[in-house]
Amino acid sequence: MAIKDYIRERFFPHMWCPGCGHGMVLNGLLRAIETLGMSKNEIVMVSGIGCSSRISGYVDFHTLHTIHGRALAFATGVKMSRPELNLIVPMGDGDALSIGGNHFIHACRRNIAMTAIVMNNRIYGMTGGQFSPLTGYGAMATTAPYRNIDHGFDIVQLAMAAGATYVARTTTYHVKQMTEILRDAIIHEGFSVVEIMSQCPTYFGRKNKIGDAPEMLEWFKNTTTPIGSKAKQEDPSLIERGVFVQKELPEYCSEYAKVVERAMKGRS
Amino acid sequence: MAKPKLKAHRIARDWCKGCGICIEFCPKKVLELDTEAKAVAARPEDCIVCKLCELRCPDLAIEIETEREGANHE
Numbered sequence: 001m002a003i004k005d006y007i008r009e010r011f012f013p014h015m016w017c018p019g020c021g022h023g024m025v026l027n028g029l030l031r032a033i034e035t036l037g038m039s040k041n042e043i044v045m046v047s048g049i050g051c052s053s054r055i056s057g058y059v060d061f062h063t064l065h066t067i068h069g070r071a072l073a074f075a076t077g078v079k080m081s082r083p084e085l086n087l088i089v090p091m092g093d094g095d096a097l098s099i100g101g102n103h104f105i106h107a108c109r110r111n112i113a114m115t116a117i118v119m120n121n122r123i124y125g126m127t128g129g130q131f132s133p134l135t136g137y138g139a140m141a142t143t144a145p146y147r148n149i150d151h152g153f154d155i156v157q158l159a160m161a162a163g164a165t166y167v168a169r170t171t172t173y174h175v176k177q178m179t180e181i182l183r184d185a186i187i188h189e190g191f192s193v194v195e196i197m198s199q200c201p202t203y204f205g206r207k208n209k210i211g212d213a214p215e216m217l218e219w220f221k222n223t224t225t226p227i228g229s230k231a232k233q234e235d236p237s238l239i240e241r242g243v244f245v246q247k248e249l250p251e252y253c254s255e256y257a258k259v260v261e262r263a264m265k266g267r268s
Numbered sequence: 269m270a271k272p273k274l275k276a277h278r279i280a281r282d283w284c285k286g287c288g289i290c291i292e293f294c295p296k297k298v299l300e301l302d303t304e305a306k307a308v309a310a311r312p313e314d315c316i317v318c319k320l321c322e323l324r325c326p327d328l329a330i331e332i333e334t335e336r337e338g339a340n341h342e
Binding site: 003004007012013014016017018019020021022023024026027028030031172175176179201212213214217218 | 282283285286287288289291292293320323324325326327328329
């Protein structure tokens with residue numbers, strides 16, 4: 001299938017700003033799904049609220065556009081009742097880690113098979129550029145006109161500590177890596193977290209004087225490095241990208257099926 | 269396997285928002301913005317079919333059509 005067969009063309013051109021990284025995540029995700037040769041009926045996309053979460057309207061899978069921060073809770077419900085379906089949960093940084101912070105860590109801890117994609121643009125774009133838990137110390141936002149004094153989360157460290165069994169980070173600049181990581185995350189049997197650093201030229205780029213979309217991509221290229229690279233040893237401020245964790249642990253739905261079996265003691 | 273040969277840059281003008289990502293990161297500087305701020309292939313003869321513009325376009329507006337692929341469609 002061509003990637004256009006996976007979208008709802010009637011809603012295009014999409015509502016994201018010119019140069020928005022979320023469109024690039026959509027592009028990369030569709031290519032990952034195309035490589036896997038999945039049919040539209042075996043995928044459920046569940047999203048919450050925010051610019052990023054509008055992605056579910058554009059894809060022609062089973063889609064649920066739910067409430068702020070609670071996409072993972074809805075997705076858990078879907079997965080528990082239909083474990084054969086593939087759940088993809090794209091979220092923004094604020095949606096996933098501020099409003100939905102608790103859902104996020106507990107979904108990681110349960111190791112339920114689904115793919116959480118954090119489209120991290122470090123700002124609340126839809127509501128006007130307020131700082132998020134990922135904005136980071138010293139950055140500018142509409143609500144931090146004298147610079148932000150909150151320290152940001154490290155999504156990768158958080159997901160690892162909470163027990164996710166697949167954790168990766170990439171950027172919208174590194175599109176081929178993005179597609180490969182998303183492909184592996186989707187087929188991983190457990191809870192996968194993929195942080196994709198995404199650009200918001202309208203708010204984060206403008207407020208922090210990084211520039212337009214191409215300049216922000218250039219910035220991702222220059223401030224990130226593959227895990228364990230020599231460049232990282234020389235400049236510890238570089239952000240590492242790649243696969244941080246990939247391990248097998250008992251998956252929640254299959255464990256639950258065993259509980260049912262134990263409780264039924266062989267009766268049907 | 270034969271090297272894919274460029275047939276055309278199919279650019280959806282109504283989907284393109286003129287962000288300039290395809291232009292900036294084209295290794296051969298094939299693309300340009302026209303007077304209506306839409307991406308156009310100004311130098312298609314230089315295209316090496318790396319498809320980075322198609323992969324990076326946030327608006328899914330670019331499709332690189334190659335000779336081999338074109339033959340499959342017909």
